[in-house]
Amino acid sequence: MRGNTLSYGTRYLGRIQGIALLVGGAMLVGGCARLRPTADGELLGDDAVVAHARLLQMADTRAMDTLLVRQALAASTPSVRAAAALAIGQVSGRTLNHLARSLLADGDSAVAANAAYSLGLLRDTASVPALTGALGGRQSVAVEAAWALGQIGAPSRAAIEDALSKAALPEPVLASLLLATAKLRPVPVAQLIPFLRHSNAEIRWSAAYPVSRTLAPAGVRAMLDAARDESAPVRALAARALGRSATGDSLAAEALGALDTLARDSSAHVRINAVRSLASYGSAATTAVVALTADRDANVRIATAQILGTVLPPQRSVWISAWNADTAFMYRRSLLVSAVRAGAMLPALSPASADGWASHADWRYRAAAAEAGGSARSSSALLENALPHVGDADGRVRLAAYTAFATYADSSRFAWRNQILVPALNDPDFYVRATVLQALGSRASAAETPGILASYQRALADSLNDARIAAVRYLAAAWKRDSTNFPDSVRAMVQALKPSDDPLVRAEALESSIFSSWIAAPPGRRRLDWYQRKVRSVLLPALAGRPLSATIQTERGAMTVELFSIDAPLTVDNFASLARAGYYRNVQFHRVVPNFVAQDGDPRGDGNGGPGYAIRDELNRRRYGRGAVGMALSGPDTGGSQYFITHSPQPHLDGGYTVFGRILDGFEVLDALVQGDRILQVRIR
Template identity: 35%
Template sequence: MKRTPAVVLSILAAALPFRGAAAQGTEERLSRIADLEDRRTLGEDGGLIALSRDAEPAVRERAVVALGRIQDAAAADALVLLLADEVVEVRRAAAFALGQTLAPQAVEPLQAALADPDPELRALATEALGKMKSKESRAAVERLLGDPEPAVRELAALALGKLGEADSIEALRRALDREPRPDPEFEWRILYAIGRIGGPAAVPLLSAATTRRTVLSRTFAALFLARIATPSCEAPLRELATDPEPMVAASAARGLASFPGEPAEQALARALAHPNFHVRGEAARALAAIRTRRRIPALERALEKDPSRTVRRAAFHALVRLAHPAAEARLRELIPVAGVDTESAWLLVAAAGAIGERVAAGGDPEATRLAGEIFRGESSLAGPRAPPGVDVARAAILEGAAAAPSENEEAFALLLSGLAIPDLAVRGTAADALRSRGDARAVGALAEAYKDSLTREGEYEVREYLVEALSAIDDPSVLPLLEKALADPAPSVREVAANSIEKRTGKRPEVAILPATYRAPPAGLEPRPGAASRVTFETEKGTIEIDLYPADAPAHVANFLSLIEKGFYDGKTIHRVVWPFVVQGGDPRGDGWGDAGYTIRDEVGRRRFVRGTLGMPKAGKDTGGCQFFVAHLPTPHLDGNYTVFGQVVVGLSVLDSLEVGDRILSARAVGR
């Protein structure tokens, strides 16, 4: 006879009372947990699981947090038991950890937790079921759209978006229409979920959001209409492109790139005159995508006169993409000076991406010639603060060429030539692009690039891409290469190799987890009296102040403060801006491929990414370091995947104004 979830939990609760006498002090046990978490192991004797049954609630909770970060399925049964702990903080931690572990045996207990009297636990259980894509939980999660607690309703909506069941759109519509003026936080999450589910049923509801009063509702409507991109999406996107809010208008302008034709072209021409530079930049890129030459004069004016470097670069990209002869001539002039002039360097990179797109489209001998000229140029990244130049332009070409169909031999040859260039960005981009091809002809070049990369410091991300590209190739010669990669110095590379070997052979090899290069000092495990909790960034555009979260991410905060004290961020550039998504900086190379020479473990927790949240970018699990990003808007797809370690409290308008190439003048800790 099948037990109901409530019965299951009562049986699990009966197994919990183990509370052996503590042989060690609380601080010593907490230190032991931190060590096991850092080494990403349950302990030779399963010590971390034993600590999750400690008599001290704080120790149990901390052990559960560690189990969630390690994500070892062997801990799932212990975490299920802890859903019935008598201390609600432990139950909450267990629900979140099960969502990180994705163990199928947790579905029924998590469903039972949806009825818990604690609203935060209900919300966390809902979120976990969404991460697990538990289709059988859909009806139960839909009912929580009517929960009296706003946080539960909000996470129920997002969970339905992750489940991705088209039948849930009707329940989401009813929740949206339940009140004439729904709570704005609930409203945007409903529209986000509807957009994530997608399909024909989503389009009318997203289209109707053009009149919603909440900026985030209109923004997510525009983003998902752009993603769905069926003919019925064009009219609402044209309307949203006129929105006075830059987040909305820029998202809509980007979406209009899928609709060649006079109506979309006219809307983009108007957007090219929008007062916000983000919108103008997206309009320029979209005009190139719809292949209209009628707007070349407007793009030329933008290139020469727009005050924003973002718009000038986008306009140059568009002109080169449209094969405008004057732009191609200027591109050739930029190649020899890109290493000494910042503006020329960034224009070259923008144009190089367009060249790659033309190579990918095929049948464009001039694009192939231009790509060859850039690949024969001299490397410009001579120092940590040198402007991006030929090497970054080469990578941009390869990124554009990555979309080429498999039969495009010119693009394939270009990607292979990229593997032979030792620059991080060039080789890494080539490997990443080859991953989608699975072409056995690339095995030799990939193997040689991997061998060469092992001799160079700080290239774990490149090797990860190289091993992933090898993993995508169905050829007997690949297996011995993957077995060699099991001895790679980088844990993330070894993990990729092990996963691929398991898929090929059905057996998972042992993967050693070595100590991290960087370890937070023990004093950083908890907030210290008088320690800095706020940092100030002075940028070319103004001041940004960020509150840090040492209790949630001690290693990240300790690392961040250490780098700030050394002056590491002073003079660094903002190297990535995706509007409205994130601003990213802190790279010593200035192109997104640099690091500080070490990695730190993820400290993923329950804080969610909202507007202004500070997070740690990574190339794979446990590969954070010196770079950072700040979110322009809530980003639910990052929740539970990236470490949150701070929040902007002053300067959101400055954040919005940052462009690629803007400098961080100084970074200082407050209170030290």
């Protein structure tokens, strides 16, 4: 999840950055010269260091080496065997599915659990019987087998439902099975409802999660009961589930009453979910929603401002009252967008106002004014609010303006191609160009390709690869849509482009036959000794019981983070290296979505910056519970410097984003963070 592409509940948490990944996989070497004791008393010699390094190298390059995996699984070192079992899933080693199935019975629970997790990553339908059998075995393996069955989805339905009918399951396995039903369509609501009365709050939450994501009337009634649960996380799920689209006419009045109560809940997370659902009831919820503009919690007020346009009329006076309720920037920024969407005009958007944001000295205010233009009901309002900012001196403000034009849901967008969007192909800001290229690509044509090629050439000097990837996507789309009109000279220009050394740009190009000449270009390579150094500096200390940890010192206090050096060693090393270099010092939390995530790591401050490279995903068995620390992405293998911390459990992110840490202390700081708050420093220990 990088930048603004990670939105509440669904999309990726990030953007694309450049990448430097690399290669290898070969024979394990022998010779145990030095032995290092691990926390379990395991002796880790040089041969095991090399084995771990080769497995890391293989996973980093996504180049499956079946001989290497088999040799690693035959090793005497437990941590090497466990890493090999995990690598099968990380590298999408479908040729080794049968081997992963056999590992479910391995005597080492870590190996067997990693094998089950890998089969879930691979979504191997042939593994359903083996995974079902594993549900009755060792608890750690059964938990992963249940998760894997959920990932496989429909072919696992009978196995999941049958297992849930058995009463003797350990509670962690039961919780994992309940969450697995969220992947089924339809969700077996009737079978889940009894678990909403379980004595264990975690079991109730695990049942409420899939039930809350369905529109089944029985599920909505169950969520009305869950709104009175003693557990705040369960009540938060109920609050989210009671939107107008779920309740229908028959349950709307009862649900509205429940939400009115939940909007006054002692938990801010519950109140945040409640106000979002209240918004779906329109004017019937006005009183309850407006009251939350004065909530004691800043993120509740921000969440309220974001949806206020759904319950308030466009009359200026009511919006002025809401504006005056809070002077904080993020509240007013959210309110500004809501007001424009509702057709109301606030003084902040008036050029004649002394408090006008359009000419504010702080770029964030000008960008917010431009952003608000993108919510306008009419193209004339969009032009009035966003057009003045396309010439702003700050690229982040120009980006907000061009984004408003690029995303405006009106056919008039295409009338702006030549006048507004096309000139931006030469903008100095790489992400302005990337955004415009993406917008133009929806109607890509052969006639525009010379200008796109020129923009690609300019992008070769960018530190990040967004504009290069966007240009390649445009050219591929133009070829697919308009190949008959491609002059031979233009096609020759495209095919004469030097193949990119960036694996992400290459991967995008190779989706289209217009880039067929790029196939022979090899990716870059990293030497094995690079990976060996990472094993010694990150993995070995963790295996010996001395994992790295971090303290994130913010304006609002400190958070202590346990780093998962065994589960995600390269990701932890990347984060630690950036922190030690001072990369995160004075960087803002550029994105805080209340009761979802707080995201940081972009020195630009608008969600579109990074270190100039990307790292591979290291998907692992860690889950996105409350306080999980994960890598922000825009797609597979696009992590860099941006990371996010979850306010509440987010099971839908499991297996999609690298979890590399968790908050141990400082949850009150996490909950208090507001978008724009700064990190003072990150210390690694």
